[in-house]
Amino acid sequence: MSRSPGRKQENHKISRELFVLTYGALVAQLCKDYEKDEDVNACLDRMGYSIGIRLIDDFLARSAVRKCRSYSETADMIAQVAFKMYLGVTPSVSCSSATGNEFSLILDKNPLVDFVEELPAERASLCYCNLLCGVIRGALEMVHLAAEVTFLQDRLKGDAVTEIGITFLRKPEDRKHRRN
Secondary structure: OOOOOOOOOOOOOOOHHHHHHHHHHHHHHHHHHOOOHHHHHHHHHHHHHHHHHHHHHHHHHHHOOOOOOOHHHHHHHHHHHHHHHHHOOOOEEEEOOOOOOEEEEEEOOOHHHOOOOOOOHHHOOOOOOHHHHHHHHHHHHHOOOOEEEEEEEOHHHOOOOEEEEEEEOOOHHHHOOOOO
16 A cells, blocks of 8 residues: 555554553463462563663664763663653652662652552562563663662552662673773
C-alpha cells in the first residue's frame, strides 16, 4: 500500500493506562508461572535488561544528550531525561556514598503501580517493578557502565517512597581505555 503524498507518518504511542494494565497482567502471569517471588523478580530483571539494551539506542537518538562526564551526571540524566521521556515522571536523585558511585532515584509517584493497591501477603518478597532495575542496568551496560540496580524502598511494601539504588561498579578511572 502506498501513502498519500503530503500525509505525515504518524508517531504511534501506546496509552499509559494500557501499558500499566498490560504490565500488571504480565506480573500476574509470572506469579502464576513461578512459585517463588525470587524467580519472578529474576524474570522481570532479565526482561528489563533485554529492554534496556535495546532502548538505549532510541534514548540516545531521541534525546540528543551529550556524553556524561561523571556518575552524578549519569544519574541526573537517567532521572531528568530518561524517566521523564519514557514514564512521564522525574525522580529526585541523591548521592548516598562518599566515593560518588552510589545514587538513589526517589520516585514520589511510580506510574507502573497506578492500579495496584498492595501486594498480597503471600507475595511479600515480590519486587513488582523489578523490570525498571533491569532496564536501567541493561541501558547502562550498553554505554559501558557496569552497575548494580536494586529497589531499596517500595510503596507497595509500605514504604513512604519508591527508591531505586544504583551502584556503579567501577571507579571512573577504570573506564579509560589504554592502547598498547
